[in-house]
Amino acid sequence: MILTDLTATLLLVATLLASNGAQADQHSITLTAAGDIMTGSIYPTPLLPARCSELFAGMRASLGRADVTFGNLEGAITTNLSDSKPCNSNCFFFAMPPETPQCLLEAGFNVVSVANNHAGDFGVAGRRDTARYLREAKLAYSGQDDCQPAILERKGLRIGVLAFSPSPGTCPMNDHARAGELIHALAAQTDITVVSMHAGAEGMSAMKLPEGREFFFGQDRGDVRAFAKLAVDAGADLVLGHGPHVPRALQLYKGRLIAYSLGNFATWQRFNLKEANGVSPLLNVELDRQGRLLSGQIISAFQTKQSGPQPDPEQQAAKLVQQLTQRDVPGHGLQFGNNGHFAPALQ
DSSP states (O other), X not given: OHHHHHHHHHHHXXXXXXHHHHHHHHTEEEEEEEEEEEOOBOSSSOBOOSSGGGGGGGGGGGSSOSSEEEXXXXXXXXXXXXXXXXXXXXXXXXXXXXXXXXXHHHHTOOEXXXXXXXXXXXXXXXXXXHHHHHHHHTOEXXXXXXXXXXXXXETTEEEEEEEEBSSTTBOBTTOHHHHHHHHHHXXXXXXXXXXXXXXXXXXXXXXXXXXXXXXXXXXXOOOHHHHHHHHHHHTOSEEEEEOSSSBOOEEEETTEEEESOXXXXXXXSSSOOSGGGGEEEEEEEEEETTSOEEEEEEEEEEEETTEEEEEOTTOHHXXXXXXXXXXXXXXXXXXXXXXXXXXXXXX
16 A cells, blocks of 8 residues: 555656646747857868768757757858958958858758858858848848847747847947847847847957957957846847857856857868867757746867867866856856756855
């Protein structure tokens, strides 16, 4: 009799847990976010993987499982190479081939940012081509200078994505008043609002999250702390940073997650991938239907010039992001567990 009662109790507990798990799945939204993506360039001479799909093969199990999967598209999609920007011998141009959007869709991405310093590598024509190829493939995007958001519908919710950068031809993040108005307007018409910012200095020294404005080769790359908090104050539920090419800290601000930089994710050949430049954090988050963080995980990957991102058994990305968060953001509001997992800190 005692054994029967115990068995029944255990079955009831298991049933309740399963029910609660199903309910949580129906009442939350999952998002996966990657940093910079450049699938190979045809300029100045073609330097492409044998097949674009190979670039993401190592992380296939981690991509496309969430309700929304986001990445920063670092460059133009164009074959029109005549209108390249002025450049000395030290800068890079990225012209991705027209099949790039379909490759990204097959990898699991359903929305990208085109607000970054390489989106205009091939001028107005390159921007127009990028938008056209993305539209034709039905891959959602945001970040051009019309400041149009991408809006996706998942689980009966409208999810808006609005991308900013300080670079010409993109939605301007350094105009804080306008940015706040745009984010507020988007939040009023969507259930979950995601803001992307391509900002900050670049390189190993840029891992440290500074106070105040950042400059890189004379360009004002914005005040990422101020902009991220402005975005949340205006209605953003998740802020995704990229641009420094290295990971940066996380912060929970008013119940909303800020990822200050997700580094390089899949950047074929032409990028510096030494040290932390080759560390590729892939961010998974679960938000409630009001946009508040429930839980998250940094999935660790790494890159070399001979491959796209690969799973990292050493968990370098997760360890590094945790260290940077604890060092650079006192009162960051998060608690960290094993294998890159994190959640809001207990009050």
